[in-house]
Amino acid sequence: MTDYIDVEHVTLRFTEKQRQLTVLEDVSLSLARGEFVVLLGPSGCGKSTILNMIAGFTRPQQGRILCDGRAFSGPHPSRGMIFQQPNLFPWLSVLDNVTFGLRMQGQSKTEADKRALTWLKRVGLEGFERHAPWQLSGGMKQRVAMARAWLPDPAVLLLDEPFGALDAQTRMMMQELLRSAWRQTGTTILFVTHDVEEALFLADRILIMSARPGKIVEEVRPPFGPERDIEALAQAPGYSEIKRQVLHRVRTEARRQQLANG
Ligand SMILES: Nc1ncnc2c1ncn2[C@@H]1O[C@H](COP(=O)(O)OP(=O)(O)OP(=O)(O)O)[C@@H](O)[C@H]1O
Numbered sequence: 001m002t003d004y005i006d007v008e009h010v011t012l013r014f015t016e017k018q019r020q021l022t023v024l025e026d027v028s029l030s031l032a033r034g035e036f037v038v039l040l041g042p043s044g045c046g047k048s049t050i051l052n053m054i055a056g057f058t059r060p061q062q063g064r065i066l067c068d069g070r071a072f073s074g075p076h077p078s079r080g081m082i083f084q085q086p087n088l089f090p091w092l093s094v095l096d097n098v099t100f101g102l103r104m105q106g107q108s109k110t111e112a113d114k115r116a117l118t119w120l121k122r123v124g125l126e127g128f129e130r131h132a133p134w135q136l137s138g139g140m141k142q143r144v145a146m147a148r149a150w151l152p153d154p155a156v157l158l159l160d161e162p163f164g165a166l167d168a169q170t171r172m173m174m175q176e177l178l179r180s181a182w183r184q185t186g187t188t189i190l191f192v193t194h195d196v197e198e199a200l201f202l203a204d205r206i207l208i209m210s211a212r213p214g215k216i217v218e219e220v221r222p223p224f225g226p227e228r229d230i231e232a233l234a235q236a237p238g239y240s241e242i243k244r245q246v247l248h249r250v251r252t253e254a255r256r257q258q259l260a261n262g
Helices: 047-055 094-104 109-122 138-150 168-185 196-202 239-261
Strands: 003-016 019-032 036-040 062-067 079-082 156-160 188-193 205-209 216-220
Touching: 003 047, 003 188, 019 047, 019 062, 019 188, 019 216, 036 047, 036 196, 047 062, 047 079, 047 156, 047 188, 079 138, 094 109, 094 138, 109 138, 138 168, 168 196, 188 196, 196 239, 205 239, 216 239
Parallel strands: 036 188, 036 205, 079 156, 156 188
Antiparallel strands: 003 019, 003 062, 205 216
């Protein structure tokens, strides 16, 4: 597999109230084309900042980020993002929310609608295209956000705790849906979470981050193969051990982060 995203020796500081906060220090990571990578780490270690840099919203002071071997200077539809909040336009229907980006890029309504209907079916929202966002549950809204993000056929999708606000059952359904959509499309994914079980179910590769200033301190490859069943996974050979190992590392870094926060 060739690398699609390369983050090379990146250091990023924010200045707040005349104080400098080093959020990331000499961070390097790469995403191979078509890979599903999960970034796991304590709150405040800089996970969202990494996504924001790859999306093109924030620039590092040192180091560089390459997409398909080239530097870039801002956001681009080939790098899509899904946030914890679905952020739908309340005055637009489900269908018009999903097609909004494509229409802004100049695609015809007929073509955009056709592609959106395929995606709405794929995320289990067939028949809901004329609904308004307020008529949907939290999980359904996040399905709309997923269809919207995938519609322009991005090469990479960046997901920032997209299921963090959902109840446990809905969350599991969304995890299954995401993995199945990823397997159908082959999109490169970088997914941020605090949740070890979520990381183990979703990832080809887990990158564990240290307390701030964030660095990648460990890489884990869950050895569960491409076909995963969320219920069977907990009984899979090696699952308990790998979960214990990852949990221990994440909790150690979370304690360090708490100490650093004072
Ligand atoms: N625009 C900004 N200006 C100043 N400080 C910022 C800015 N964005 C983020 N930070 C700080 O950078 C640090 C890392 O933030 P970030 O959101 O990347 O962490 P995170 O690991 O995603 O946390 P969480 O898991 O809680 O979402 C935090 O201390 C945050 O307060």
